[in-house]
Amino acid sequence: MLETNEKSILLDPEFLRKLEALALVARRVQLGFAKGERKSKRKGSSVEFADYRDYVQGDDLRHVDWNIVGRLNSFYLKLFQEQEDLTLHILIDASASMGYGAPPKIRFAIKMAAALGYIALAGYDRLSVEAFQGNAAWRLPPCRGKASAHKFFTFLGTVRAQGGTALEDSCRAYVLRNRAKGVAVILSDLLDPAGFEGCLRRLCMSGSDLYVIHVLSRDEVDPQITGDLRLIDSETNGYTEISMTRTLMKRYRDNLDGFCAAIRRDCLARGIGYIPAVSDMPFERLTLELLRQGGMLK
Numbered sequence: 001m002l003e004t005n006e007k008s009i010l011l012d013p014e015f016l017r018k019l020e021a022l023a024l025v026a027r028r029v030q031l032g033f034a035k036g037e038r039k040s041k042r043k044g045s046s047v048e049f050a051d052y053r054d055y056v057q058g059d060d061l062r063h064v065d066w067n068i069v070g071r072l073n074s075f076y077l078k079l080f081q082e083q084e085d086l087t088l089h090i091l092i093d094a095s096a097s098m099g100y101g102a103p104p105k106i107r108f109a110i111k112m113a114a115a116l117g118y119i120a121l122a123g124y125d126r127l128s129v130e131a132f133q134g135n136a137a138w139r140l141p142p143c144r145g146k147a148s149a150h151k152f153f154t155f156l157g158t159v160r161a162q163g164g165t166a167l168e169d170s171c172r173a174y175v176l177r178n179r180a181k182g183v184a185v186i187l188s189d190l191l192d193p194a195g196f197e198g199c200l201r202r203l204c205m206s207g208s209d210l211y212v213i214h215v216l217s218r219d220e221v222d223p224q225i226t227g228d229l230r231l232i233d234s235e236t237n238g239y240t241e242i243s244m245t246r247t248l249m250k251r252y253r254d255n256l257d258g259f260c261a262a263i264r265r266d267c268l269a270r271g272i273g274y275i276p277a278v279s280d281m282p283f284e285r286l287t288l289e290l291l292r293q294g295g296m297l298k
Contacts, residue, residue: 011114015284019115020122022288022297024088024183087142087180088120089208091171092131092159093188096234099161101217101279106161108279109187109215115287116185117152119297121145128178129155132170133163142180164235165191168198175206183296184208189215196263204270211273211296214263218280220256223249 011019068076090113098106113129120127121144129140129152140155167188184206190196203210225244232239242248260276267274273296277286291297 011111011118015115016118018284018288019119022119022292023123024086024116024120024125024297086120087126087128087178087182087208088116089174089178089180089182089184089206090117090127090129091174091184091186091188092129093165093167093170093186093190094131094133094159094161094163095165096133096162097165097189097191098215100234101219103279104161105189105215105217105279106159108277108281108283109213110156110159111283112187112213112215112277112287113185114153114156115283116291116296117156118149121149121152126180126182127152128180130170130174131159132166132174134166135169135173136163137170137173139177165193167192167196168194168202171199171202175202178206181207182209183211185211185213185296187213187215189220190263197266200266200270200272204272209273210271211275212263212267214260214274214276216276216278218278221278223252 063078065076065078068074092106092109092113094106098104098109117127117129124144126142126144127140127148128142131138138155138158140152143151167190171186184203186199186203188199190199190212192199200210200212228241228243230239230241264274264276266272275291275296287297
């Protein structure tokens with residue numbers, strides 16, 4: 001279920017101007033259906049001249065520089081800098097567990113999606129967005145250009161954390177629906193009873209540059225709880241009763257460290273960028289500094 005939540009995505013106009021100075025980085029920029037604004041290392045057939053090479057039988061005669069033929073009686077082909085089309089895919093985990101924390105993890109994820117998407121739109125890259133809960137997904141059709149920012153922010157303003165988690169199924173459906181390669185970013189706490197490995201494996205099938213922004217709340221990273229407690233699962237309503245002791249708290253912290261370390265190792269093994277985030281982190285610092293250090297922005 002989606003619900004209007006516009007206040008959670010408002011970005012300061014001054015911050016938006018800072019975002020316009022950034023650009024997405026793709027290790028494997030792919031040709032799309034339209035010529036983009038991004039220069040490729042390959043030589044193509046757009047309007048910006050790049051270099052010459054010798055004519056080879058079978059080359060298109062329209063690209064021969066006939067002025068050189070007339071002067072040197074030699075055939076050279078004109079090469080041009082090809083403009084490539086980059087698509088940014090943003091995947092938002094909107095399951096109920098993302099509503100936990102102060103501030104909620106979903107609010108942080110939405111604001112991060114807003115910042116990344118705005119950078120793509122300002123750079124005239126194509127943008128595609130999905131929010132998923134269980135096996136359901138809500139999609140913003142691909143768009144480009146700053147004129148699409150209002151539509152994009154309106155879509156994000158409807159996202160609310162609710163329902164269960166089925167990360168692998170959601171990522172498999174995304175890969176089947178989206179053929180345009182580029183940069184794919186998933187914002188999630190990766191808390192799935194089935195584990196996170198299947199989700200990452202499915203995403204790797206997309207052929208895009210992948211990044212995981214692993215969002216946890218401060219209450220999860222550094223819980224301040226004591227005494228006899230009933231812990232309720234926000235997605236299944238199942239519960240367990242515990243007595244929080246120092247030994248049990250240490251076990252929890254060890255398990256959390258192991259969970260995050262396992263995600264980091266899996267991402268490293270698959271060539272996925274891993275960026276941990278806590279929902280109460282200074283948002284601008286994460287966007288402007290950590291994401292650049294992580295290689296997603298420049």
